[in-house]
Amino acid sequence: MDLLALADFNLVARHGGFGRAARASGRPKATLSRRVLGLEASLGVRLLERGARTLKLTQEGQALHARMGPLLLEIDETVAAVTSGKSTASGRLRISAPLLFSQMAMGKLAASFALAYPDVRLEVTAEDRPVDMVEEGYDLVIRVNPARDETLVGRIFLRDRLAVVAHPAIGRPVADEPVPAVVRANADSLTTWNLKQGPGIAIESRLRLSSLLMVRDAVLAGVGAACLPVSLVSQDLAAGRLVHWGDLDVPEIALWALYPSRRLLSARVTAFLDHLKAAFPHGTPDELAAYLRDF
Structure with missing residues (x-):
């Protein structure tokens, strides 16, 4: 052609x-x-x-x-x-990122990237739906545990895990007594949280909310226990506002940066991938918590 x-x-x-x-x-x-x-x-x-x-x-x-x-x-x-003889990052860079990660960290990441690369016009859309990168014109998408897609390549830049946490005033349940729980609105109707170590925890849904940030606020208010990412509650645990009952026995949370394999990797995409690596060199939950704390 x-x-x-x-x-x-x-x-x-x-x-x-x-x-x-x-x-x-x-x-x-x-x-x-x-x-x-x-x-x-x-x-x-x-x-x-x-x-x-x-x-x-x-x-x-x-x-x-x-x-x-x-x-x-x-x-x-x-x-x-x-x-x-050199590669300069410039032009428009469109990114789609999950809502929670965007609310927690993307503002700081986008601001520091814009300062480091003033010739790049960065546009970030916060959304949890799967997007068609080519059809919708995205250069990079960030997704949590994405389904395998042969048309995309990428890398994990952050890992997290789910922990069961509660307000100190809520005593840890004994035997099979259910504990009041705050859960995601779209979560499965579970009756027990299985932990990686120790017996499971029977739960009774007290409140269903669509945002993990709202779930954390409700737990801090003493409504019930909840399963939340460690990075989201790390500061609350350290300050004693919440207590840790154990880690949920589920696969880890992995945040991927994805881009189409059939396209050339532009200088601006490479620059943003390097920016993520610099922000989270080891990709641990503690790094994300520290990143938020230092903002």
């Missing part, structure tokens, strides 16, 4: 017409038109609807522009980095 033709099509699509693309690039309008016509012929589809005064992308043209635009931009950045 002719990369020059793809680049010219992307130029025309981005500027909304052959004339504007020609003026912006200094390329002859006739050359741009000839290359786009050749690209349409090689693909066997019409990419542009040409009117007397207007130009509109067809459905196929929109799909090609959406997928090829970021790729061509990264190719340009890579060529520029190779020819200049």
Whole structure:
């Protein structure tokens, strides 16, 4: 496939017409038109609807522009980095991150990154839903224990674990006596918390909340016990506001930074991955707790 033709099509699509693309690039309008016509012929589809005064992308043209635009931009950045002998992080960086991690740490991370890389326009969206990185134009996503996806690669940058905690005024239950519990609104209807060490704890749901931050606030108020990430309650445990009853017998919490394997890893994505590594060099819950405490 002719990369020059793809680049010219992307130029025309981005500027909304052959004339504007020609003026912006200094390329002859006739050359741009000839290359786009050749690209349409090689693909066997019409990419542009040409009117007397207007130009509109067809459905196929929109799909090609959406997928090829970021790729061509990264190719340009890579060529520029190779020819200049260095890689400079610049341009727009779009990240999707989980709500809790965003509320806890992303503001500080984004601010320090923006100060370190002023040429990068960072955009962070806090959401727990799975996103289609290519279709929605994200460069990087942060996810908790993501399902395996052959189209994505990435790395774990933080690990955490769930602990059962309670207000000191709530006595640890004896035998099978249920303890009042605060649980996530979307959690399974469990009747027992199984611990990694020691007997399980029978629970009776007292309050169901959609946010772990709200769950922590309710536990601090003495409503009941709860399962919460260690990093979220580390300071409360150290100060004696909460007591630790044990760790939940479930797989660890792993935060992954993911990006599409079929795309070139841009300088701005590499810079953010390095920024995460510098913030959490060992990726432990204590590091996240310390990071929040020092903010």
